Amino acid sequence: MSFFADPITFISNWLNSLLTNWGVPPGWAQFILFILGAGALSLGAMVFTIFLIWLERKLGGRFQDRIGPNRVGPWGIFQTIADMLKIFTKEYITPWGSDPVLFNLAPVLAMAAVLAVWAVIPLSSTVYGSNIQIGVLYILAVGALGELGVILAGFASNNKYALLGGFRVVAMLISYEVPMALTLLVPVMLTGSMGLNDITSAQRVWFIWQAPVAALVFFIASIAENSRAPFDLIEADSEIVAGFNIEYSGLKFGMFYVADFLHAFTAALIFASVFLGGWRGPGAELYPALGFLYLLIKTAIVYFITISIRFSLPRLRVDQVMAFNWKYLTPLALVSLLVTALVDKSLPAGQGWLRLGGLLLANLVIFVVADRLVSIYHRRKNQERRVVSGPRPIAVTLREKPAEPVEVES
Protein backbone atom coordinates (compact mmCIF):
# COMPACT_ATOMS: atom_id res chain seq x y z
CA MET A 1 0.00 0.00 0.00
CA SER A 2 1.49 3.28 -1.06
CA PHE A 3 1.94 6.26 1.19
CA PHE A 4 -0.36 8.61 -0.68
CA ALA A 5 -3.36 6.26 -0.79
CA ASP A 6 -3.43 5.65 2.95
CA PRO A 7 -0.78 7.62 4.86
CA ILE A 8 -1.85 6.77 8.42
CA THR A 9 -1.94 2.99 7.88
CA PHE A 10 1.37 3.26 6.02
CA ILE A 11 3.06 5.03 8.93
CA SER A 12 1.47 2.67 11.44
CA ASN A 13 2.63 -0.43 9.54
CA TRP A 14 6.11 1.03 9.19
CA LEU A 15 6.32 1.81 12.92
CA ASN A 16 5.00 -1.63 13.77
CA SER A 17 7.65 -3.38 11.67
CA LEU A 18 10.29 -1.05 13.08
CA LEU A 19 9.32 -1.91 16.67
CA THR A 20 9.15 -5.62 15.90
CA ASN A 21 12.61 -5.45 14.33
CA TRP A 22 13.90 -3.85 17.50
CA GLY A 23 12.77 -6.92 19.41
CA VAL A 24 9.63 -5.49 21.01
CA PRO A 25 7.03 -8.26 21.58
CA PRO A 26 4.03 -7.88 19.20
CA GLY A 27 1.57 -7.22 22.03
CA TRP A 28 3.67 -4.37 23.39
CA ALA A 29 4.27 -2.99 19.90
CA GLN A 30 0.49 -2.85 19.42
CA PHE A 31 0.14 -1.16 22.81
CA ILE A 32 2.76 1.47 21.98
CA LEU A 33 1.08 2.11 18.63
CA PHE A 34 -2.30 2.56 20.36
CA ILE A 35 -0.82 5.08 22.78
CA LEU A 36 0.93 6.94 19.95
CA GLY A 37 -2.29 6.96 17.93
CA ALA A 38 -4.39 8.24 20.82
CA GLY A 39 -1.82 10.94 21.55
CA ALA A 40 -1.61 11.98 17.92
CA LEU A 41 -5.40 12.06 17.52
CA SER A 42 -6.10 14.15 20.62
CA LEU A 43 -3.13 16.44 19.98
CA GLY A 44 -4.21 16.86 16.38
CA ALA A 45 -7.76 17.70 17.46
CA MET A 46 -6.53 20.29 19.96
CA VAL A 47 -4.10 21.92 17.53
CA PHE A 48 -6.86 21.95 14.93
CA THR A 49 -8.93 23.94 17.43
CA ILE A 50 -6.48 26.84 17.08
CA PHE A 51 -7.55 27.07 13.47
CA LEU A 52 -11.23 26.51 14.34
CA ILE A 53 -11.31 29.41 16.80
CA TRP A 54 -9.87 31.75 14.17
CA LEU A 55 -12.29 30.43 11.56
CA GLU A 56 -15.31 30.88 13.78
CA ARG A 57 -14.34 34.39 14.83
CA LYS A 58 -13.66 35.36 11.22
CA LEU A 59 -16.91 33.85 9.94
CA GLY A 60 -18.81 35.36 12.85
CA GLY A 61 -17.39 38.72 11.97
CA ARG A 62 -18.49 38.36 8.37
CA PHE A 63 -21.99 37.28 9.40
CA GLN A 64 -22.35 40.31 11.63
CA ASP A 65 -20.90 42.73 9.07
CA ARG A 66 -17.55 43.10 10.81
CA ILE A 67 -14.07 42.16 9.61
CA GLY A 68 -13.13 39.83 12.45
CA PRO A 69 -9.51 39.22 13.51
CA ASN A 70 -7.29 41.08 11.06
CA ARG A 71 -4.12 42.24 12.81
CA VAL A 72 -1.82 39.27 13.52
CA GLY A 73 -0.57 37.68 10.33
CA PRO A 74 -2.40 37.54 6.97
CA TRP A 75 -6.20 37.72 7.52
CA GLY A 76 -5.47 37.65 11.26
CA ILE A 77 -4.76 33.96 11.06
CA PHE A 78 -2.27 34.01 13.95
CA GLN A 79 -4.66 35.83 16.26
CA THR A 80 -5.53 32.65 18.15
CA ILE A 81 -1.87 31.85 18.69
CA ALA A 82 -1.34 35.29 20.20
CA ASP A 83 -4.41 34.75 22.41
CA MET A 84 -3.11 31.34 23.39
CA LEU A 85 0.30 32.71 24.39
CA LYS A 86 -1.42 35.41 26.43
CA ILE A 87 -3.62 32.88 28.22
CA PHE A 88 -0.54 30.79 29.08
CA THR A 89 0.96 33.67 31.00
CA LYS A 90 -2.10 34.52 33.04
CA GLU A 91 -2.35 33.82 36.73
CA TYR A 92 -4.35 30.92 38.08
CA ILE A 93 -6.75 32.18 40.69
CA THR A 94 -8.50 29.74 42.96
CA PRO A 95 -11.21 31.71 44.73
CA TRP A 96 -11.51 31.70 48.50
CA GLY A 97 -14.02 29.15 49.77
CA SER A 98 -13.93 27.13 46.58
CA ASP A 99 -13.43 23.39 46.46
CA PRO A 100 -9.89 23.12 45.06
CA VAL A 101 -9.96 19.51 43.84
CA LEU A 102 -13.32 19.74 42.11
CA PHE A 103 -12.47 23.24 40.86
CA ASN A 104 -9.43 21.87 39.03
CA LEU A 105 -11.14 18.65 37.94
CA ALA A 106 -13.99 20.41 36.11
CA PRO A 107 -12.05 21.87 33.12
CA VAL A 108 -10.23 18.55 32.66
CA LEU A 109 -13.56 16.71 32.49
CA ALA A 110 -15.03 19.23 30.06
CA MET A 111 -12.05 18.90 27.73
CA ALA A 112 -11.78 15.10 28.04
CA ALA A 113 -15.47 14.62 27.29
CA VAL A 114 -15.08 16.34 23.93
CA LEU A 115 -11.81 14.66 22.98
CA ALA A 116 -13.10 11.20 23.93
CA VAL A 117 -15.73 11.36 21.17
CA TRP A 118 -12.95 11.32 18.57
CA ALA A 119 -12.00 7.80 19.68
CA VAL A 120 -14.95 6.15 17.94
CA ILE A 121 -15.38 8.27 14.81
CA PRO A 122 -14.14 6.54 11.65
CA LEU A 123 -11.96 9.14 9.91
CA SER A 124 -11.56 7.00 6.80
CA SER A 125 -12.21 3.40 5.81
CA THR A 126 -9.01 2.28 7.55
CA VAL A 127 -8.33 4.95 10.17
CA TYR A 128 -10.44 4.88 13.31
CA GLY A 129 -9.66 4.89 17.00
CA SER A 130 -11.71 1.97 18.20
CA ASN A 131 -14.41 -0.01 16.44
CA ILE A 132 -16.51 -0.70 19.52
CA GLN A 133 -19.90 -2.31 19.01
CA ILE A 134 -21.76 0.46 20.80
CA GLY A 135 -20.22 3.63 19.44
CA VAL A 136 -23.53 5.51 19.47
CA LEU A 137 -24.11 4.87 23.17
CA TYR A 138 -20.50 5.78 23.85
CA ILE A 139 -21.06 9.24 22.37
CA LEU A 140 -24.00 9.79 24.72
CA ALA A 141 -22.06 8.48 27.74
CA VAL A 142 -19.15 10.78 27.04
CA GLY A 143 -21.53 13.72 26.74
CA ALA A 144 -22.70 12.96 30.26
CA LEU A 145 -19.13 13.44 31.52
CA GLY A 146 -19.13 16.89 29.97
CA GLU A 147 -22.29 17.79 31.88
CA LEU A 148 -20.58 16.63 35.04
CA GLY A 149 -17.71 18.99 34.28
CA VAL A 150 -20.08 21.93 33.89
CA ILE A 151 -22.00 21.27 37.09
CA LEU A 152 -18.77 20.72 39.05
CA ALA A 153 -17.41 24.01 37.78
CA GLY A 154 -20.60 25.72 38.88
CA PHE A 155 -20.55 24.18 42.32
CA ALA A 156 -16.84 24.32 43.12
CA SER A 157 -16.45 28.00 42.22
CA ASN A 158 -18.33 29.12 45.36
CA ASN A 159 -20.16 31.73 43.33
CA LYS A 160 -23.89 32.21 43.04
CA TYR A 161 -23.80 33.16 39.38
CA ALA A 162 -21.65 30.17 38.53
CA LEU A 163 -23.99 27.87 40.42
CA LEU A 164 -27.09 29.28 38.74
CA GLY A 165 -25.43 29.08 35.34
CA GLY A 166 -24.33 25.51 35.93
CA PHE A 167 -27.82 24.53 37.11
CA ARG A 168 -29.75 25.84 34.18
CA VAL A 169 -27.25 24.70 31.60
CA VAL A 170 -27.15 21.15 32.93
CA ALA A 171 -30.94 21.06 33.06
CA MET A 172 -30.95 22.00 29.38
CA LEU A 173 -28.21 19.52 28.46
CA ILE A 174 -29.99 16.63 30.17
CA SER A 175 -33.25 17.54 28.46
CA TYR A 176 -31.75 17.72 24.99
CA GLU A 177 -30.06 14.37 25.47
CA VAL A 178 -33.50 12.74 25.21
CA PRO A 179 -34.31 13.69 21.58
CA MET A 180 -30.64 13.21 20.72
CA ALA A 181 -30.62 9.61 21.95
CA LEU A 182 -33.99 8.90 20.31
CA THR A 183 -32.90 10.21 16.92
CA LEU A 184 -29.58 8.40 17.10
CA LEU A 185 -31.62 5.20 17.36
CA VAL A 186 -33.00 5.74 13.83
CA PRO A 187 -29.67 5.18 12.03
CA VAL A 188 -29.03 2.31 14.45
CA MET A 189 -32.32 0.71 13.33
CA LEU A 190 -31.56 1.28 9.67
CA THR A 191 -28.12 -0.28 10.06
CA GLY A 192 -28.79 -3.01 12.58
CA SER A 193 -25.66 -2.10 14.50
CA MET A 194 -24.59 0.50 17.04
CA GLY A 195 -20.99 0.73 15.87
CA LEU A 196 -20.16 3.97 14.07
CA ASN A 197 -18.00 2.06 11.58
CA ASP A 198 -20.95 -0.12 10.61
CA ILE A 199 -23.28 2.87 10.44
CA THR A 200 -20.90 4.70 8.11
CA SER A 201 -20.28 1.70 5.86
CA ALA A 202 -24.02 0.96 5.63
CA GLN A 203 -24.73 4.35 4.07
CA ARG A 204 -24.69 3.50 0.39
CA VAL A 205 -27.41 6.12 0.37
CA TRP A 206 -26.94 8.76 3.04
CA PHE A 207 -29.26 8.34 5.99
CA ILE A 208 -30.36 11.94 5.72
CA TRP A 209 -32.49 10.84 2.73
CA GLN A 210 -34.06 7.99 4.70
CA ALA A 211 -34.57 9.89 7.95
CA PRO A 212 -34.65 13.66 7.33
CA VAL A 213 -36.83 14.30 10.40
CA ALA A 214 -34.42 12.45 12.65
CA ALA A 215 -31.49 14.28 11.06
CA LEU A 216 -33.11 17.67 11.67
CA VAL A 217 -33.99 16.88 15.29
CA PHE A 218 -30.51 15.52 15.88
CA PHE A 219 -28.93 18.61 14.36
CA ILE A 220 -30.96 20.95 16.59
CA ALA A 221 -30.28 18.83 19.65
CA SER A 222 -26.57 18.76 18.92
CA ILE A 223 -26.48 22.55 18.73
CA ALA A 224 -28.23 22.63 22.10
CA GLU A 225 -25.82 20.05 23.53
CA ASN A 226 -23.07 22.42 22.53
CA SER A 227 -25.04 25.25 24.23
CA ARG A 228 -24.54 27.57 21.31
CA ALA A 229 -26.92 30.31 20.24
CA PRO A 230 -29.93 30.17 20.04
CA PHE A 231 -29.56 27.82 23.02
CA ASP A 232 -26.77 29.72 24.79
CA LEU A 233 -28.04 29.56 28.33
CA ILE A 234 -24.45 28.83 29.32
CA GLU A 235 -23.43 32.45 29.04
CA ALA A 236 -25.74 35.35 29.69
CA ASP A 237 -23.97 38.57 30.57
CA SER A 238 -27.19 40.29 31.52
CA GLU A 239 -28.47 37.50 33.79
CA ILE A 240 -25.67 35.46 35.32
CA VAL A 241 -22.57 37.53 34.46
CA ALA A 242 -20.57 34.85 32.61
CA GLY A 243 -22.17 31.59 33.59
CA PHE A 244 -20.54 28.57 35.13
CA ASN A 245 -16.95 29.53 34.27
CA ILE A 246 -16.98 32.99 35.84
CA GLU A 247 -14.30 32.21 38.44
CA TYR A 248 -11.86 30.54 36.07
CA SER A 249 -8.76 32.27 34.81
CA GLY A 250 -5.79 31.51 32.62
CA LEU A 251 -5.46 28.10 31.05
CA LYS A 252 -8.30 26.63 33.11
CA PHE A 253 -10.69 29.03 31.45
CA GLY A 254 -8.89 28.28 28.20
CA MET A 255 -9.76 24.61 28.54
CA PHE A 256 -13.48 25.40 28.72
CA TYR A 257 -13.04 27.73 25.78
CA VAL A 258 -11.20 25.17 23.66
CA ALA A 259 -13.68 22.45 24.66
CA ASP A 260 -16.54 24.66 23.50
CA PHE A 261 -15.05 25.34 20.07
CA LEU A 262 -13.90 21.77 19.58
CA HIS A 263 -17.35 20.52 20.62
CA ALA A 264 -18.96 22.51 17.81
CA PHE A 265 -16.70 20.84 15.27
CA THR A 266 -17.10 17.41 16.89
CA ALA A 267 -20.89 17.70 16.74
CA ALA A 268 -20.61 18.45 13.02
CA LEU A 269 -18.28 15.46 12.68
CA ILE A 270 -20.80 13.16 14.39
CA PHE A 271 -23.60 14.48 12.19
CA ALA A 272 -21.52 13.94 9.05
CA SER A 273 -20.62 10.41 10.14
CA VAL A 274 -24.11 9.35 11.13
CA PHE A 275 -26.31 11.08 8.58
CA LEU A 276 -24.08 12.21 5.69
CA GLY A 277 -22.21 9.00 5.01
CA GLY A 278 -18.98 9.87 6.82
CA TRP A 279 -15.95 9.09 4.67
CA ARG A 280 -18.03 7.48 1.94
CA GLY A 281 -17.72 8.88 -1.56
CA PRO A 282 -16.44 7.90 -4.98
CA GLY A 283 -13.12 6.08 -4.68
CA ALA A 284 -12.95 6.38 -0.90
CA GLU A 285 -12.52 2.68 -0.27
CA LEU A 286 -9.67 2.38 -2.75
CA TYR A 287 -7.91 5.52 -1.53
CA PRO A 288 -8.68 6.05 2.19
CA ALA A 289 -6.98 9.46 2.14
CA LEU A 290 -9.73 10.57 -0.24
CA GLY A 291 -12.32 9.35 2.29
CA PHE A 292 -10.76 11.58 4.92
CA LEU A 293 -11.09 14.51 2.53
CA TYR A 294 -14.78 13.72 1.93
CA LEU A 295 -15.43 13.55 5.66
CA LEU A 296 -13.68 16.88 6.13
CA ILE A 297 -15.75 18.54 3.39
CA LYS A 298 -19.05 17.21 4.77
CA THR A 299 -18.10 18.24 8.30
CA ALA A 300 -17.08 21.69 7.11
CA ILE A 301 -20.49 22.19 5.48
CA VAL A 302 -22.36 21.17 8.65
CA TYR A 303 -20.00 23.29 10.74
CA PHE A 304 -20.64 26.31 8.51
CA ILE A 305 -24.40 25.91 8.97
CA THR A 306 -23.92 25.66 12.75
CA ILE A 307 -21.89 28.86 12.80
CA SER A 308 -24.34 30.70 10.57
CA ILE A 309 -27.15 29.74 12.95
CA ARG A 310 -25.10 30.83 15.93
CA PHE A 311 -24.40 34.27 14.56
CA SER A 312 -27.78 35.04 13.03
CA LEU A 313 -30.44 33.87 15.49
CA PRO A 314 -31.38 35.65 18.72
CA ARG A 315 -31.20 33.70 21.94
CA LEU A 316 -34.10 31.89 23.58
CA ARG A 317 -35.30 32.25 27.13
CA VAL A 318 -34.90 29.37 29.61
CA ASP A 319 -38.57 28.38 29.52
CA GLN A 320 -38.66 28.65 25.72
CA VAL A 321 -35.64 26.36 25.43
CA MET A 322 -37.27 23.77 27.69
CA ALA A 323 -40.69 24.04 26.05
CA PHE A 324 -39.14 23.69 22.61
CA ASN A 325 -37.43 20.49 23.69
CA TRP A 326 -40.24 18.78 25.54
CA LYS A 327 -43.21 19.97 23.48
CA TYR A 328 -41.76 19.83 19.97
CA LEU A 329 -38.46 17.99 19.60
CA THR A 330 -39.07 15.00 21.87
CA PRO A 331 -42.52 14.10 20.44
CA LEU A 332 -41.16 14.59 16.92
CA ALA A 333 -38.22 12.29 17.69
CA LEU A 334 -40.54 9.67 19.18
CA VAL A 335 -42.89 9.76 16.18
CA SER A 336 -39.96 9.60 13.78
CA LEU A 337 -38.58 6.57 15.63
CA LEU A 338 -41.93 4.73 15.59
CA VAL A 339 -42.71 5.56 11.96
CA THR A 340 -39.24 4.54 10.80
CA ALA A 341 -39.55 1.20 12.60
CA LEU A 342 -43.04 0.52 11.16
CA VAL A 343 -42.26 1.57 7.59
CA ASP A 344 -38.89 -0.14 7.54
CA LYS A 345 -40.32 -3.46 8.68
CA SER A 346 -43.49 -3.36 6.58
CA LEU A 347 -41.67 -2.79 3.28
CA PRO A 348 -40.13 -5.88 1.67
CA ALA A 349 -36.44 -6.34 2.41
CA GLY A 350 -33.86 -6.32 -0.34
CA GLN A 351 -35.55 -3.62 -2.41
CA GLY A 352 -33.31 -0.69 -1.58
CA TRP A 353 -35.02 2.00 -3.65
CA LEU A 354 -38.52 1.06 -2.50
CA ARG A 355 -37.42 1.29 1.14
CA LEU A 356 -35.73 4.60 0.50
CA GLY A 357 -38.82 6.02 -1.21
CA GLY A 358 -41.15 4.74 1.51
CA LEU A 359 -39.05 6.17 4.32
CA LEU A 360 -38.66 9.50 2.54
CA LEU A 361 -42.40 9.70 1.95
CA ALA A 362 -43.18 8.80 5.57
CA ASN A 363 -40.79 11.49 6.78
CA LEU A 364 -42.38 14.07 4.52
CA VAL A 365 -45.79 13.14 5.94
CA ILE A 366 -44.39 13.61 9.45
CA PHE A 367 -43.06 17.02 8.46
CA VAL A 368 -46.37 18.17 7.02
CA VAL A 369 -48.45 16.86 9.93
CA ALA A 370 -46.09 18.36 12.51
CA ASP A 371 -46.15 21.68 10.73
CA ARG A 372 -49.97 21.73 10.61
CA LEU A 373 -50.26 20.74 14.28
CA VAL A 374 -47.84 23.43 15.40
CA SER A 375 -49.59 26.16 13.43
CA ILE A 376 -53.03 25.12 14.71
CA TYR A 377 -51.67 25.08 18.27
CA HIS A 378 -50.20 28.55 17.91
CA ARG A 379 -53.35 29.97 16.35
CA ARG A 380 -55.42 28.73 19.27
CA LYS A 381 -52.86 30.02 21.72
CA ASN A 382 -52.92 33.46 20.13
CA GLN A 383 -56.71 33.55 20.30
CA GLU A 384 -56.63 32.79 24.00
CA ARG A 385 -54.10 35.54 24.67
CA ARG A 386 -55.69 38.72 25.98
CA VAL A 387 -54.29 41.98 27.25
CA VAL A 388 -54.20 41.96 31.04
CA SER A 389 -52.73 45.41 31.60
CA GLY A 390 -50.96 48.18 29.77
CA PRO A 391 -47.26 48.95 30.07
CA ARG A 392 -46.17 50.17 33.48
CA PRO A 393 -42.76 51.84 33.13
CA ILE A 394 -40.64 51.90 36.27
CA ALA A 395 -38.68 54.96 35.19
CA VAL A 396 -39.90 57.79 32.98
CA THR A 397 -37.70 60.32 31.24
CA LEU A 398 -37.90 63.85 32.57
CA ARG A 399 -38.87 65.44 29.26
CA GLU A 400 -42.11 63.56 29.15
CA LYS A 401 -44.91 64.53 31.38
CA PRO A 402 -44.78 62.36 34.50
CA ALA A 403 -47.62 59.93 34.84
CA GLU A 404 -50.66 61.10 36.67
CA PRO A 405 -50.63 59.89 40.25
CA VAL A 406 -53.23 57.23 40.77
CA GLU A 407 -55.86 58.25 43.22
CA VAL A 408 -56.18 55.83 46.02
CA GLU A 409 -59.29 55.79 48.10
CA SER A 410 -58.35 55.98 51.71
Add this chain to the structure above:
Amino acid sequence: MTGMQIVFLINAAVTVIAGVMMVTVKRLMHAAMWLILTLFGVAVVFGLLEASFFAIVQVVVYIGAIAILLVFAIMLTRDAVDDSFLQNHRWVLTALIGAVALSGLLLAIFTWPQSALFTAPLADAQRDVGEMGLSLLDPQGYLIPFEVSSILLLAALIGAVHVGISRREEER
Protein backbone atom coordinates in the same frame (compact mmCIF):
# COMPACT_ATOMS: atom_id res chain seq x y z
CA MET B 1 0.43 -11.91 35.80
CA THR B 2 -1.11 -10.67 32.57
CA GLY B 3 -1.90 -7.10 31.71
CA MET B 4 -5.61 -7.71 32.22
CA GLN B 5 -5.02 -8.91 35.77
CA ILE B 6 -2.93 -5.84 36.61
CA VAL B 7 -5.65 -3.59 35.23
CA PHE B 8 -8.28 -5.51 37.18
CA LEU B 9 -6.36 -5.27 40.45
CA ILE B 10 -5.73 -1.54 40.09
CA ASN B 11 -9.35 -0.96 39.15
CA ALA B 12 -10.63 -3.09 42.03
CA ALA B 13 -8.45 -1.21 44.51
CA VAL B 14 -9.64 2.16 43.18
CA THR B 15 -13.28 1.07 43.23
CA VAL B 16 -13.16 -0.27 46.79
CA ILE B 17 -11.23 2.70 48.13
CA ALA B 18 -13.65 5.07 46.41
CA GLY B 19 -16.57 3.16 47.92
CA VAL B 20 -15.08 3.43 51.42
CA MET B 21 -14.29 7.09 50.92
CA MET B 22 -17.85 7.71 49.78
CA VAL B 23 -19.31 6.66 53.10
CA THR B 24 -16.61 8.22 55.26
CA VAL B 25 -16.02 11.71 53.85
CA LYS B 26 -17.77 14.53 55.61
CA ARG B 27 -18.66 16.69 52.64
CA LEU B 28 -21.77 15.51 50.79
CA MET B 29 -20.50 16.79 47.45
CA HIS B 30 -17.28 14.84 47.81
CA ALA B 31 -19.27 11.75 48.72
CA ALA B 32 -21.16 12.14 45.44
CA MET B 33 -17.86 12.43 43.56
CA TRP B 34 -16.51 9.28 45.21
CA LEU B 35 -19.78 7.54 44.31
CA ILE B 36 -19.24 8.53 40.69
CA LEU B 37 -15.71 7.11 40.81
CA THR B 38 -17.08 3.86 42.29
CA LEU B 39 -19.68 3.60 39.54
CA PHE B 40 -16.98 4.25 36.98
CA GLY B 41 -14.92 1.43 38.48
CA VAL B 42 -17.90 -0.90 38.10
CA ALA B 43 -18.17 0.19 34.46
CA VAL B 44 -14.51 -0.73 33.98
CA VAL B 45 -15.22 -4.17 35.49
CA PHE B 46 -17.98 -4.64 32.91
CA GLY B 47 -15.53 -3.59 30.23
CA LEU B 48 -12.95 -6.13 31.44
CA LEU B 49 -15.64 -8.82 31.26
CA GLU B 50 -16.08 -7.89 27.56
CA ALA B 51 -19.60 -6.65 28.32
CA SER B 52 -18.99 -3.30 26.63
CA PHE B 53 -22.72 -2.60 26.32
CA PHE B 54 -23.16 -2.78 30.08
CA ALA B 55 -20.04 -0.73 30.66
CA ILE B 56 -21.39 2.11 28.55
CA VAL B 57 -24.93 1.79 29.88
CA GLN B 58 -23.50 1.97 33.39
CA VAL B 59 -21.90 5.30 32.50
CA VAL B 60 -24.97 6.63 30.67
CA VAL B 61 -27.53 5.69 33.29
CA TYR B 62 -25.66 5.86 36.58
CA ILE B 63 -23.18 8.65 35.95
CA GLY B 64 -25.04 10.54 33.26
CA ALA B 65 -28.47 10.49 34.87
CA ILE B 66 -28.57 9.27 38.45
CA ALA B 67 -25.33 10.80 39.71
CA ILE B 68 -26.14 14.16 38.13
CA LEU B 69 -29.59 14.03 39.73
CA LEU B 70 -27.89 13.28 43.07
CA VAL B 71 -25.56 16.23 42.60
CA PHE B 72 -28.58 18.44 41.85
CA ALA B 73 -30.32 17.23 45.01
CA ILE B 74 -27.21 17.75 47.12
CA MET B 75 -26.76 21.29 45.85
CA LEU B 76 -30.27 22.11 47.01
CA THR B 77 -29.54 21.00 50.58
CA ARG B 78 -28.10 23.30 53.17
CA ASP B 79 -25.39 20.85 54.25
CA ALA B 80 -23.79 20.72 50.79
CA VAL B 81 -20.64 22.53 51.89
CA ASP B 82 -20.79 21.79 55.60
CA ASP B 83 -18.02 19.37 56.58
CA SER B 84 -18.16 19.73 60.35
CA PHE B 85 -19.90 16.44 61.03
CA LEU B 86 -20.31 12.97 59.55
CA GLN B 87 -23.33 12.94 57.28
CA ASN B 88 -24.53 9.38 57.76
CA HIS B 89 -25.85 9.19 61.30
CA ARG B 90 -26.93 5.54 61.42
CA TRP B 91 -23.83 4.12 59.82
CA VAL B 92 -23.59 1.08 62.14
CA LEU B 93 -27.00 -0.20 61.12
CA THR B 94 -26.36 0.56 57.45
CA ALA B 95 -22.99 -1.19 57.53
CA LEU B 96 -24.61 -4.22 59.14
CA ILE B 97 -27.34 -4.44 56.49
CA GLY B 98 -24.78 -3.95 53.75
CA ALA B 99 -22.52 -6.68 55.12
CA VAL B 100 -25.40 -9.15 55.43
CA ALA B 101 -26.62 -8.40 51.91
CA LEU B 102 -23.11 -8.72 50.44
CA SER B 103 -22.34 -12.00 52.19
CA GLY B 104 -25.70 -13.42 51.11
CA LEU B 105 -25.03 -12.39 47.51
CA LEU B 106 -21.54 -13.89 47.55
CA LEU B 107 -22.87 -17.13 49.05
CA ALA B 108 -25.57 -17.32 46.40
CA ILE B 109 -23.06 -16.79 43.59
CA PHE B 110 -20.50 -19.29 44.87
CA THR B 111 -23.06 -22.04 45.46
CA TRP B 112 -24.67 -21.47 42.05
CA PRO B 113 -23.48 -24.29 39.77
CA GLN B 114 -23.39 -22.07 36.68
CA SER B 115 -20.91 -19.64 38.20
CA ALA B 116 -18.00 -21.69 36.80
CA LEU B 117 -19.20 -20.75 33.30
CA PHE B 118 -18.59 -17.06 33.94
CA THR B 119 -14.84 -17.30 33.45
CA ALA B 120 -15.10 -18.82 29.97
CA PRO B 121 -14.34 -16.33 27.19
CA LEU B 122 -17.29 -15.12 25.15
CA ALA B 123 -18.04 -16.35 21.67
CA ASP B 124 -18.33 -13.74 18.93
CA ALA B 125 -22.09 -14.25 18.70
CA GLN B 126 -22.47 -13.51 22.39
CA ARG B 127 -20.89 -10.08 22.02
CA ASP B 128 -23.61 -8.96 19.63
CA VAL B 129 -25.90 -6.40 21.23
CA GLY B 130 -28.75 -7.55 18.98
CA GLU B 131 -28.79 -10.96 20.69
CA MET B 132 -29.35 -9.26 24.02
CA GLY B 133 -32.17 -7.17 22.59
CA LEU B 134 -33.87 -10.26 21.17
CA SER B 135 -33.60 -12.15 24.46
CA LEU B 136 -35.04 -9.15 26.33
CA LEU B 137 -38.19 -9.30 24.20
CA ASP B 138 -38.40 -13.09 23.94
CA PRO B 139 -41.24 -14.75 25.91
CA GLN B 140 -38.83 -17.60 26.66
CA GLY B 141 -36.25 -15.08 27.78
CA TYR B 142 -36.63 -11.96 29.89
CA LEU B 143 -39.84 -10.48 28.52
CA ILE B 144 -41.74 -10.46 31.84
CA PRO B 145 -39.01 -8.79 33.95
CA PHE B 146 -38.49 -6.30 31.14
CA GLU B 147 -42.17 -5.38 30.96
CA VAL B 148 -42.54 -5.27 34.74
CA SER B 149 -39.66 -2.85 35.05
CA SER B 150 -41.09 -0.70 32.26
CA ILE B 151 -44.43 -0.54 34.07
CA LEU B 152 -42.59 0.43 37.24
CA LEU B 153 -40.80 3.26 35.43
CA LEU B 154 -44.04 4.38 33.79
CA ALA B 155 -45.75 4.45 37.19
CA ALA B 156 -42.90 6.55 38.60
CA LEU B 157 -43.20 8.93 35.66
CA ILE B 158 -46.97 9.33 36.05
CA GLY B 159 -46.56 9.80 39.79
CA ALA B 160 -43.97 12.52 39.26
CA VAL B 161 -46.26 14.31 36.79
CA HIS B 162 -49.16 14.05 39.25
CA VAL B 163 -47.13 15.50 42.11
CA GLY B 164 -45.87 18.35 39.92
CA ILE B 165 -49.30 19.29 38.59
CA SER B 166 -51.20 19.18 41.88
CA ARG B 167 -48.60 21.34 43.57
CA ARG B 168 -48.85 24.00 40.92
CA GLU B 169 -52.62 24.21 41.27
CA GLU B 170 -52.36 24.77 45.01
CA GLU B 171 -50.25 27.86 44.39
CA ARG B 172 -53.03 29.41 42.37
